[in-house]
Amino acid sequence: MEDRLRIIRYNTGTDKKAIVHFKRCFDAIIFNATIVAHSGASIADLVSMHKRKYIIDPQTHILQQDITAITSNNKQDGDIKNSVLRYLSKLPDALSSIITSQRRPLTISEIEPHIDSLVNSVYNFQTTYVQEHIEKKDYDKYLKFAKLEPEPRLVIAPYFVIKNKYSEDEIDSWLKLNHEALQKTIKLNKERGNLYPVAAQIVLDKAVLISEGFTFKIKCTYECENYEYIFIWVDDFNTFETEIRYMKAFSDLLAALNSIGKKPLMAYGGYESIILCNSGSPYRLYGVAQSVGYGEYRPITPVGGGMPVNKYYFFPLHQRMRFDEALAILTDQGYFSMEKSNKEHADDYYNYICDCNQCRTVIGQDIDNFIKYNESIPFKITTKNGIISRNRPTPYAELIAAFHFLYCKDNEWRQVFTKTYDQLIKELIENYKLYLPEKAQQIVEWCKVYGRKDN
Amino acid sequence: MKLKSRFTEMELREHFIEIYDITNDLAIYKEVPVFSRSVDLVIHEKSTLSLTAIEFKLHNWKRAISQVQKVALCFDYLYICVPKPKTTISCDKIIADCKLSGIGLYFYDSIKDIFEKTIEGIKKGIIWEVQKKQIINYLEAN
Numbered sequence: 001m002e003d004r005l006r007i008i009r010y011n012t013g014t015d016k017k018a019i020v021h022f023k024r025c026f027d028a029i030i031f032n033a034t035i036v037a038h039s040g041a042s043i044a045d046l047v048s049m050h051k052r053k054y055i056i057d058p059q060t061h062i063l064q065q066d067i068t069a070i071t072s073n074n075k076q077d078g079d080i081k082n083s084v085l086r087y088l089s090k091l092p093d094a095l096s097s098i099i100t101s102q103r104r105p106l107t108i109s110e111i112e113p114h115i116d117s118l119v120n121s122v123y124n125f126q127t128t129y130v131q132e133h134i135e136k137k138d139y140d141k142y143l144k145f146a147k148l149e150p151e152p153r154l155v156i157a158p159y160f161v162i163k164n165k166y167s168e169d170e171i172d173s174w175l176k177l178n179h180e181a182l183q184k185t186i187k188l189n190k191e192r193g194n195l196y197p198v199a200a201q202i203v204l205d206k207a208v209l210i211s212e213g214f215t216f217k218i219k220c221t222y223e224c225e226n227y228e229y230i231f232i233w234v235d236d237f238n239t240f241e242t243e244i245r246y247m248k249a250f251s252d253l254l255a256a257l258n259s260i261g262k263k264p265l266m267a268y269g270g271y272e273s274i275i276l277c278n279s280g281s282p283y284r285l286y287g288v289a290q291s292v293g294y295g296e297y298r299p300i301t302p303v304g305g306g307m308p309v310n311k312y313y314f315f316p317l318h319q320r321m322r323f324d325e326a327l328a329i330l331t332d333q334g335y336f337s338m339e340k341s342n343k344e345h346a347d348d349y350y351n352y353i354c355d356c357n358q359c360r361t362v363i364g365q366d367i368d369n370f371i372k373y374n375e376s377i378p379f380k381i382t383t384k385n386g387i388i389s390r391n392r393p394t395p396y397a398e399l400i401a402a403f404h405f406l407y408c409k410d411n412e413w414r415q416v417f418t419k420t421y422d423q424l425i426k427e428l429i430e431n432y433k434l435y436l437p438e439k440a441q442q443i444v445e446w447c448k449v450y451g452r453k454d455n
Numbered sequence: 456m457k458l459k460s461r462f463t464e465m466e467l468r469e470h471f472i473e474i475y476d477i478t479n480d481l482a483i484y485k486e487v488p489v490f491s492r493s494v495d496l497v498i499h500e501k502s503t504l505s506l507t508a509i510e511f512k513l514h515n516w517k518r519a520i521s522q523v524q525k526v527a528l529c530f531d532y533l534y535i536c537v538p539k540p541k542t543t544i545s546c547d548k549i550i551a552d553c554k555l556s557g558i559g560l561y562f563y564d565s566i567k568d569i570f571e572k573t574i575e576g577i578k579k580g581i582i583w584e585v586q587k588k589q590i591i592n593y594l595e596a597n
Contacts, residue, residue, distance in 0.1 A: 322491055
């Protein structure tokens with residue numbers, strides 16, 4: 001069980017309640033550096049009181065981002081977000097000042113001369129920033145006395161995105177810089193007494209995966225000693241949904257990293273990643289980070305979130321869907337028919353769909369209570385077609401959906417630890433054939449790519 | 456009043472309401488939020504407690520079918536309303552798809568300025584009464 005890292009991602013203050021409730025279901029909590037820079041004191045409280053192992057994603061890709069990705073209104077002339085400004089102030093001035101004063105991304109030749117200071121500042125931020133906030137707290141002396149001080153679970157080296165628009169030479173240069181940043185982080189960590197495991201992070205556009213020779217380049221870049229983990233973040237990527245060529249390319253990437261003895265972790269992932277943490281998987285992942293109730297897959301350049309809608313995680317399909325989509329499946333399966341009593345339908349639901357604590361609390365003995373997952377408030381918005389009404393989930397509905405989602409995740413991890421890979425694959429295909437036949441073929445293709453070769 | 460030669464989806468709906476024979480037993484509601492969507496028009500027949508959803512589209516009738524199907528579980532009848540195409544082939548295609556999906560169809564004939572109920576909507580077999588009741592509660596409160 002220790003061979004896999006179950007990581008929960010903290011995105012906003014509203015995630016706290018769910019994270020606290022499920023803290024024992026995860027091995028570490030991960031924060032973006034900008035959130036830590038902005039809310040250091042409350043992060044210090046959270047990790048001190050609830051989850052002692054934390055990870056900070058150093059988000060050095062910010063240095064490569066267009067200004068619109070870091071302004072509060074996503075416009076060229078908008079103000080840079082406070083959280084980004086605070087984090088930039090912790091990075092070398094020679095780099096951050098280009099962003100703040102010239103409002104443009106940095107080039108590789110601008111970053112390269114300052115890589116030592118960048119490695120230092122990123123390492124220091126990850127290892128001391130939260131601690132500094134804890135030291136200002138009254139409870140610090142008790143944590144020290146009880147030897148319960150929170151600490152980084154691992155430290156991530158500075159990393160840069162490999163974008164599809166880059167030429168081959170540019171890709172080589174960024175990979176070289178990634179390699180250098182990793183080597184220097186390993187060296188620095190050694191000088192500081194090897195207190196924390198070091199991790200690399202590979203961030204790339206999906207199309208780069210299929211570029212010729214890329215896997216070999218990755219292997220060469222990351223084949224070095226004294227570190228174990230590699231986070232992978234492919235832009236808005238879900239292997240259950242993507243084309244077969246990307247599925248295959250991603251499996252090649254995992255095989256390459258496995259072959260050099262590294263343990264890949266998905267920085268954003270759903271069940272398609274969790275299942276690969278099973279020890280029988282031919283393409284091994286060793287951990288997955290996921291958010292509370294959303295964000296299993298995320299674009300590198302942030303986009304607007306759209307209007308919130310009621311969602312429900314359909315456990316047998318391991319897929320989050322709109323409430324009405326889940327409802328349609330349950331209706332097709334006869335869960336609201338008159339042939340059985342509502343209690344009998346509720347029992348069927350627990351037997352075949354989900355028997356998590358949240359569903360038992362919400363549904364009780366009456367399947368019609370499933371509607372609580374759809375509790376919503378109507379609101380009006382102005383569009384080009386005039387004023388229209390929409391529903392948005394109530395805070396209660398959001399909370400129970402998030403709790404249900406996290407119970408499902410806990411259940412998935414338990415299944416991945418206790419069932420064989422073949423069993424997991426078989427159940428996955430069977431469930432898609434039963435509940436979502438129109439997507440079953442895609443899942444069968446996935447299983448062909450990620451299945452065991454001896455089957 | 457007849458619609459102008461170029462009209463919007465909203466104008467089509469308003470014209471439908473203008474012409475529609477609203478008896479005392481019927482109540483009409485615009486932009487009713489259902490799930491994560493907004494239904495263009497809902498007709499509530501009070502004596503039978505039946506609910507009808509109508510989606511209006513100027514061009515993409517397939518999208519109208521798909522949209523109205525997304526709220527199918529809460530309504531007794533589903534309809535789409537689109538301008539009548541100029542060719543018989545196009546008309547037949549829409550009619551065939553609506554029939555196949557059990558969805559009623561109104562064609563707006565801009566020359567005659569009438570809404571032809573080309574296909575009668577079929578009463579749906581499966582409705583989730585709990586959700587339907589919530590919609591009726593919303594309508595009665597608005």
